[in-house]
Amino acid sequence: MTFSTGFISADWEAPEELKELILSMSFDEFTVFPSHEIQRLTSENFGPCFIVIITDGGWQNIEEAIPFLTKISNLGHEIVIFLIKGGEYADRIEYIKRTPRLKIRNVVNPEADLHGLVLSETMKTYRPFLT
Amino acid sequence: MNEILWKRYWFKARAQRAIIEYLAESRRRRPVWSVMRYPDEWYIEDEIEDLDVETSLDEGPLIPEVTTLKWIKEPTPYGQSFSSGFVPSTITVLDVSSSMHEVHNEAAVAAFIAYLSARRSGETPRL
Numbered sequence: 327m328t329f330s331t332g333f334i335s336a337d338w339e340a341p342e343e344l345k346e347l348i349l350s351m352s353f354d355e356f357t358v359f360p361s362h363e364i365q366r367l368t369s370e371n372f373g374p375c376f377i378v379i380i381t382d383g384g385w386q387n388i389e390e391a392i393p394f395l396t397k398i399s400n401l402g403h404e405i406v407i408f409l410i411k412g413g414e415y416a417d418r419i420e421y422i423k424r425t426p427r428l429k430i431r432n433v434v435n436p437e438a439d440l441h442g443l444v445l446s447e448t449m450k451t452y453r454p455f456l457t
Numbered sequence: 458m459n460e461i462l463w464k465r466y467w468f469k470a471r472a473q474r475a476i477i478e479y480l481a482e483s484r485r486r487r488p489v490w491s492v493m494r495y496p497d498e499w500y501i502e503d504e505i506e507d508l509d510v511e512t513s514l515d516e517g518p519l520i521p522e523v524t525t526l527k528w529i530k531e532p533t534p535y536g537q538s539f540s541s542g543f544v545p546s547t548i549t550v551l552d553v554s555s556s557m558h559e560v561h562n563e564a565a566v567a568a569f570i571a572y573l574s575a576r577r578s579g580e581t582p583r584l
Contacts, residue, residue, distance in 0.1 A: 330554040342576075349551060349568050350465040352561050357554035367548055376545040378571040380564045381552035404545065408567065410560055436560045441472075444567040445479050448547075448574040453483075455544050455578035 327367075328353070333360040338370065357384045359391035365398070374402040376451050378444070381407065383422055384415040392425050399427040406447050410436050464565070472569030476577070499525040547575035 327335040330353035336345045359381075368375050377398075385391050399405050406429045409419060423430055431447065433440050499508045500522050507527040516524035551568040553561065 327548065328551045328553045330552075345572065346465045346469060346569070347461060349549065349565060349572060350461045350468055352553045352558070352565075354553070354555040354558055357552060357556065360550070364548060364550065371546050373543060374545055375548050376575070377548045377550065378568070379550040379552075380567055381550075382556050382560075384554070384556050410557070410564065412556070412559065436563045440560075440563050440567045441475050441570060444570045445475060445574075448571050449479065449483075451545060452574045452578040 327360060327363060329358065329360045331355040331358055333358075333363055335360070335363050335367070338367075356386060357381075358387050359385040361387070361391050361394040365394065368398055368401075368403055374404065376448075377403055377405045378448065379405065379407045380410070380440075380444070382410045382412055382415065383407075383419040385418060388418045388421055392421060395428055396425055404451070405429065406431060408433050408440065408443060408447075410440070412436075468562075468565045468569045469573070471566045472573050475566070475570055476573060495529050496526045497529050498522065499527040503527060544575075544578050547571060549575075 327333055328348055328351050332353070332355075334348050334351060336348050364377065368377075395405055405427070407422060408431050409422065410433045422428065429447075431443050433443060496509070496512055499513070509526050509528055510519070512528075513519055513524050513526045516526065519525060549568050549571045551564060553564075557564060
């Protein structure tokens, strides 16, 4: 799923090409966290999800998004937020960081650190199953 | 749209390379399965269980140490093992707003890393 003011997401059964194209898109608009769409996807899924969020934290609907993330993490979904430094959203970022059960990974230098941090976190979940 | 198509391949290639490098570096030898590499002569002092009767009969009548064959086994290079358990589904959520413009390429590759890791594990990722 990619999001800006709106979002584009792929359904579970969507072809790989579509999923990869969605991840390649950029909108350069405002930042509205797509809580309802994530809610829809998690509710359609059997079992807990591993939710990877890559963002600078400048969510304009943060008052709605954080309680939502807290709620679904309490349901057993694992949420990791890669918080990229650079935006001027200190109050929103503090709100995200204060939220229990959300795993926050601060990314100070995205060029140097982001890929390694994402690899490290995803491998904790998927390494035993990788072929 | 054309640009997105090219970016897709670029992001994906970078993510795949990162995953492969990570796996190659972290790989270590474990107790392994053996694989049968090549046939060799079976001698009287060898274990009877090692005798491959079917392959030996291809050589002619069973004559010990003349037509009898066994398979030489070697461990697989890095080891293989079964993993069982619940593989969680992944939802990859990528912020592509204007404030992310400067770091968009790195963020997209990172999103592909999460997506492809899940896919390689056998899980069907959602976006």
